Amino acid sequence: SSSLEVAAPSLAGFTGVALLLFWEQLWKRVIVTGASTGIGEQMAYHLARMGSHILVTARTEAKLQKVNGKLSTHTCTCIPAISYSTLMPAPLISGGLDMLILNHIGKSYFSYFDGDVGHVQKLLQINFLSYVAMTVSALPMLKESEGSIVVVSSMAGKVGFPLTVPYSATKFALDGFFSSLRQEFSMQSVNVSITLCVLGFINTGKISPKEECALEIIKGGALRQREVYYRYASTKIPLLIRDWAADFLDYLIRKCYNTENLKKN
Numbered sequence: 001s002s003s004l005e006v007a008a009p010s011l012a013g014f015t016g017v018a019l020l021l022f023w024e025q026l027w028k029r030v031i032v033t034g035a036s037t038g039i040g041e042q043m044a045y046h047l048a049r050m051g052s053h054i055l056v057t058a059r060t061e062a063k064l065q066k067v068n069g070k071l072s073t074h075t076c077t078c079i080p081a082i083s084y085s086t087l088m089p090a091p092l093i094s095g096g097l098d099m100l101i102l103n104h105i106g107k108s109y110f111s112y113f114d115g116d117v118g119h120v121q122k123l124l125q126i127n128f129l130s131y132v133a134m135t136v137s138a139l140p141m142l143k144e145s146e147g148s149i150v151v152v153s154s155m156a157g158k159v160g161f162p163l164t165v166p167y168s169a170t171k172f173a174l175d176g177f178f179s180s181l182r183q184e185f186s187m188q189s190v191n192v193s194i195t196l197c198v199l200g201f202i203n204t205g206k207i208s209p210k211e212e213c214a215l216e217i218i219k220g221g222a223l224r225q226r227e228v229y230y231r232y233a234s235t236k237i238p239l240l241i242r243d244w245a246a247d248f249l250d251y252l253i254r255k256c257y258n259t260e261n262l263k264k265n
């Protein structure tokens with residue numbers, strides 16, 4: 001398919017080649033949540049090229065089947081109709097597992113916070129609590145394989161961006177939970193890596209393409225990095241400023257927004 005062809009040149013770098021050589025031995029069985037569209041879909045294509053056995057989840061069966069169609073030569077299991085909106089998602093993990101990539105997000109809005117506490121609660125369930133539940137289900141297998149957990153987050157989970165208050169809250173929660181869990185793994189000699197991915201705005205154009213972003217996430221997980229920044233300069237530099245001049249960074253961020261047509265609450 002065209003998606004698979006687009007992915008090939010971006011594997012040319014040294015880490016890409018090294019990863020391909022070792023992938024067969026290291027990372028065979030992978031779960032990608034929210035893989036019917038966007039970055040998750042692109043991760044499924046990359047993983048398939050590397051010969052992984054992948055299990056992909058989303059709610060919409062038709063979209064997942066379309067992805068599956070492009071992966072027909074590889075081992076791909078679709079788990080459609082999985083909604084993480086309910087309080088406890090049914091555990092969908094059995095057999096062995098090497099890497100759990102938590103990527104799905106629920107729908108939110110891009111506007112001033114409207115005071116809807118119910119929406120914050122629902123989004124926390126989808127974007128945060130289900131990540132916790134999936135991790136708990138997968139942990140026995142990941143401990144056995146000495147595998148990896150990859151958590152897809154955002155700049156909005158490190159810095160206070162306006163207009164995404166509920167979304168941002170869920171992403172900050174992920175950082176707290178998984179950074180703390182990483183410490184405990186280290187103290188208990190649990191050899192399961194945790195990689196938090198800090199992404200800026202991803203688009204389909206040349207600046208931050210989702211195909212390249214997807215590959216960076218997989219590389220970071222396979223190399224057991226603590227955090228992945230994509231793109232590096234435009235995420236890492238603001239974070240360095242944040243630690244020394246938070247008000248200045250807040251000011252710079254606000255300057256990027258045109259709020260003329262937004263309704264104030």
Ligand SMILES: NC(=O)C1=CN([C@@H]2O[C@H](COP(=O)(O)OP(=O)(O)OC[C@H]3O[C@@H](n4cnc5c(N)ncnc54)[C@H](OP(=O)(O)O)[C@@H]3O)[C@@H](O)[C@H]2O)C=CC1
Nearest residue numbers: 034035036037038039058059060083084104105154199202
């Ligand atoms: N795109 C961007 O600019 C940025 C993205 N990110 C992060 O990257 C990750 C991927 O983002 P992106 O590719 O844009 O996401 P998309 O909106 O393209 O994909 C979201 C996926 O989650 C699934 N999904 C939505 N709601 C639910 C639900 N209630 N239960 C289960 N699955 C659900 C969707 O499928 P379906 O609707 O069929 O269920 C879809 O497969 C996210 O974690 C996001 O926060 C971070 C920074 C920037």
Ligand SMILES: C[C@H](CCC(=O)O)[C@H]1CC[C@H]2[C@@H]3C(=O)C[C@@H]4C[C@H](O)CC[C@]4(C)[C@H]3CC[C@]12C
Nearest residue numbers: 110153154155156161164167199200201234235
């Ligand atoms: C404006 C921010 C980018 C600044 C930068 O270039 O570093 C964006 C960083 C994260 C974005 C949000 C996000 O995490 C995902 C959602 C994805 C949807 O497709 C669009 C709305 C988002 C809430 C998106 C909005 C812009 C960012 C805050």
